[in-house]
Amino acid sequence: MKEWFIRGCVIVSSVLLYVLFWYNTLKPIELTVGVYAGSYWGTSVGNMYQVLDKAIRIYEEEHPGVKVRYVSGIGKDDYSEWLAEQFMKGSGPDLFFVLPEDFSLLAYTGALYPLDDTIRQDEAFDLSCYYEACKKAGQMAGRQYALPYESVPT
Numbered sequence: 001m002k003e004w005f006i007r008g009c010v011i012v013s014s015v016l017l018y019v020l021f022w023y024n025t026l027k028p029i030e031l032t033v034g035v036y037a038g039s040y041w042g043t044s045v046g047n048m049y050q051v052l053d054k055a056i057r058i059y060e061e062e063h064p065g066v067k068v069r070y071v072s073g074i075g076k077d078d079y080s081e082w083l084a085e086q087f088m089k090g091s092g093p094d095l096f097f098v099l100p101e102d103f104s105l106l107a108y109t110g111a112l113y114p115l116d117d118t119i120r121q122d123e124a125f126d127l128s129c130y131y132e133a134c135k136k137a138g139q140m141a142g143r144q145y146a147l148p149y150e151s152v153p154t
Helices: 002-026 048-062 076-088 100-108 116-121 132-137
Strands: 029-037 066-075
Touching: 029 048, 029 076, 048 066, 066 076, 076 100
Parallel strands: 029 066
Antiparallel strands: none
């Protein structure tokens, strides 16, 4: 009798774990992108959100079950404080724009993920397409932590 009870508990526990695992796989994965409003130079950008919307649409099509949303409307002057607050709350965005004046601190504190391995693994990605100075602006201690979104070479 005791043996049947133990077997029954094991079977019920196994089924319960399977159902919980299955349920968790049904929930969509949500990625958050942090974006400040406008351009770094304080000029209007007519297609900034169109570019993001298109990139998000393509990404979601290529990754079923992933939902990407971006937090926008934060002014450039308030963005650094907003980003720091999000990290302190433990709810920082998965992907975010980095202001040049914040880059060193974010890289030093570990808020930025080193991209080197990811870049090497993606055969379709070509880092040489970036202007050298812009590419170097996203590097610290020989590691690539950020890539430029806007560039104005002179």
